[in-house]
Amino acid sequence: MKRGKHQDVSTEPLPGKAAPDARQLRKLAGDWLKQRRADAELSQADLAARLGLKYYTFISQVENGFSRVPTEIMGAWAKELGIEQAAFAKHLLRYYEPELHRLLFGAESK
């Protein structure tokens, strides 16, 4: 029976693999989001409440790498984490749409 795995929070840049799959990249995005939330001293429940979500379970869904931050709440998510919205969206694009990120921003890492 499969069980979810919990990985340590990591802020490492994208791994050197040639083509990491979408799921791995979402997990890296989730780890980054978890670290940023911890930096903002918010619990998953705190963040969910600030985003107007009834339950905090979606925050966990995203941080565990199974879903993306929806575009429509990306700005609010950034604001609650104290991150500039464009920088937040740009950083997430590295994980969610790496090829689009490369086309838009080249090989720059940040």
Add this chain to the structure above:
Amino acid sequence: MSVVAFERKQNTGEWSERELSTILAALSAATAPGTGREWETGVTEKGDVQFYLLGPLPDQACELCVSRVGRSYILEDGMGRLLFEHRNLDLVALHAKAAVPSTSWLMVRAVTLWCAVRSALHEKAEPWLVEGEELFVQFVPQLAAFA
């Protein structure tokens, strides 16, 4: 007489076999071989358990998520939309079953039906059209001369 209110024990910890069986039974069609779907479990930072139904490769994004928070079960989609919540897992599993994107078999049936109708029409109508065209070609010069 005074009544002492005991706080009910929170339902935490891993999914029980019965809970997983209930969810998987409801999603048996969605997770059948050939659908490309998989499932995973995880936990929130508070230790509440989550069940994720993942879509096919290459994205394998979460299509549905069932979480157990306290004594309630929460059903959300992959965008965080709350679809259903109840203390009865059987009910939540039924809603999960209904919420699974099931365009595949409907699409297959619709396309098959469309192809069958189109093929039948083509077979029946083509001789009529050819015959009509021949008649038309034959009579037009005569009609033109008459006019």
